Amino acid sequence: GAVVSQHPSWxxxxxxxxxxxxxxxxxxxxxxxxxxxxxxxxxxxxxxTSNEGSKATYEQGVEKDKFLINHASLTxxxxxxxxxxxxxSSFYICSAHEGPSSYEQYFGPGTRLTVT
Amino acid sequence: xxxxxxxxxxxxxxxxxxxxxxxxxDTSESNYYLFWYKQxxxxxxxxxxxxxxxxxxxxxxxxxSVNFQKAAKSFSLKISDSQLGDTAMYFCAFMxxxxxxxxxxxKGTKLSVKP
Numbered sequence: 001g002a003v004v005s006q007h008p009s010w011x012x013x014x015x016x017x018x019x020x021x022x023x024x025x026x027x028x029x030x031x032x033x034x035x036x037x038x039x040x041x042x043x044x045x046x047x048x049t050s051n052e053g054s055k056a057t058y059e060q061g062v063e064k065d066k067f068l069i070n071h072a073s074l075t076x077x078x079x080x081x082x083x084x085x086x087x088x089s090s091f092y093i094c095s096a097h098e099g100p101s102s103y104e105q106y107f108g109p110g111t112r113l114t115v116t
Numbered sequence: 117x118x119x120x121x122x123x124x125x126x127x128x129x130x131x132x133x134x135x136x137x138x139x140x141x142d143t144s145e146s147n148y149y150l151f152w153y154k155q156x157x158x159x160x161x162x163x164x165x166x167x168x169x170x171x172x173x174x175x176x177x178x179x180x181s182v183n184f185q186k187a188a189k190s191f192s193l194k195i196s197d198s199q200l201g202d203t204a205m206y207f208c209a210f211m212x213x214x215x216x217x218x219x220x221x222x223k224g225t226k227l228s229v230k231p
Contacts, residue, residue: 032216038159043207043221051216091159097217103149103168105217107161 002028004096006108013084013115021079021111023094029074030096034105035067038091050077084115118143120210122222129198130230136183137193137225139208145169147213150184150191155224156204164206167191169213198229 003026013019023033032051036044048064050056050071058064066088068080077096081088091112095105119142129135141150152164167175167184175182179199183192195202208222 034218041226043223044161046218049216049218093159093161095161095219102217103166103211103213104163105211105219109158109160 002026002096002098002104002106004030004094004106004108006094006111008111009109010112011114013113015085015115016083018080018082019084019113021081021092021094021113023077023079023096023108025075025096025106028096028098028106030077031074031099032097033071033077034095034097035069035077035079036093036095038093038110040091044093047079081113084113086115089113089115118145118148118210118212118220120208120220120222122208122225124225125223126226126228128228128230129195131198131200133198134194134196135198135227137195137206137208137227139191139193139222141189141191141208141210143189143210143212145212149211149213150182151209151211151219152180152182152191152193153207153209153221154202154204155207156201161207165193195227200229200231203227203229 005024007022035047048056048058056069071077093110094108148169150167154162165177179196205224207224209219
């Protein structure tokens with residue numbers, strides 16, 4: 001099956017610093033990648049949708065200047081949390097979609113971010 | 117706009133028994149897909165089963181089967197012969213056909229399988 005990796009799997013950073021999370025599709029090309037945020041015991045909340053070579057589309061209420069998304073190639077998307085604060089601590093999950101003819105999303109294992 | 121509702125926040129079942137998780141959805145689309153995802157304590161999202169809306173036959177994957185009632189917009193998941201490894205959060209999800217692939221998730225049901 002298709003594999004999506006995320007790096008790092010967990011990260012601790014100090015308040016005010018920035019942290020970058022990578023999402024890679026290992027054995028397929030992802031036309032679209034998605035970034036989700038998940039709070040404890042809650043569902044996945046879609047943050048943004050990114051297409052290769054174009055600007056990401058952010059969901060309402062998500063600060064695009066804080067959560068920078070770059071989809072540089074068909075196999076790599078990055079999420080950068082800028083000037084992180086403790087309230088940004090969360091579990092971030094990416095997923096990848098092959099294209100309109102596909103009905104499946106492949107999920108990465110997630111990244112736990114803790115901001116101290 | 118599409119919505120997905122899971123009305124059971126938590127459920128429990130004895131090992132080897134059968135349990136059904138409920139999901140209803142609302143959409144005006146005719147071409148769509150429905151999914152059940154499992155999220156174990158590792159938090160890796162795992163696809164359990166999917167159903168294409170145009171297919172009348174209910175999807176089945178080993179011990180997992182769905183009851184897809186299109187007119188009622190209901191999509192329940194039945195787990196037979198429950199195993200301890202089935203303990204997880206289960207999310208019902210909707211995807212519009214031909215879209216970028218955006219998934220709309222329900223709030224989830226926490227299933228505990230007891231020995």
